[in-house]
Amino acid sequence: MESLLERLLHFLIPLCELMGAAVVAFSVCAAFVRCLRSLITRRRVDVQFRLAAGLALSLEFKMAAEILKTVLIRELRELLMLGVIIALRSVLSLLIHWEMHHYEKEAGL
Numbered sequence: 856m857e858s859l860l861e862r863l864l865h866f867l868i869p870l871c872e873l874m875g876a877a878v879v880a881f882s883v884c885a886a887f888v889r890c891l892r893s894l895i896t897r898r899r900v901d902v903q904f905r906l907a908a909g910l911a912l913s914l915e916f917k918m919a920a921e922i923l924k925t926v927l928i929r930e931l932r933e934l935l936m937l938g939v940i941i942a943l944r945s946v947l948s949l950l951i952h953w954e955m956h957h958y959e960k961e962a963g964l
Contacts, residue, residue: 860926861927864923864924864926864927867920867923868920868923868924869920871916871917871919871920871923872916872917872920874916875913875914875915875916875917875920876913878909878912878913878916879909879910879913881909882905882906882908882909882910882912882913883906883909885905885909886902886905886906886909889902889905890902901958901962903958904955904958904959904962907951907954907955907958908955910951911948911951911952911955914944914947914948914951915948917944918941918944918945918948921937921940921941921944922941924937925937
């Protein structure tokens with residue numbers, strides 16, 4: 856049973872990491888297209904908010920991968936490193952959400 860779980864996690868962890876990276880790539884490309892469109896049409900578009908939302912979503916996928924990694928940890932050093940990574944990603948996620956909330960208040964969304 857344990858080896859089955861390890862095999863499953865060795866598949867799921869990179870999948871979560873890849874999904875996070877794909878969300879970042881898609882969000883950046885979509886924001887770039889929106890930015891170009893707004894320059895051409897001269898209409899105001901909420902590029903910053905949507906990009907921040909995409910980055911927040913990608914951090915959630917990355918955090919899921921880190922949480923899944925806790926099952927595979929064998930040494931205290933690995934646990935400490937994983938804890939630091941989770942803490943940094945949590946701080947980044949909180950900052951992005953705070954910025955999105957601040958942007959919503961300013962823009963009146």
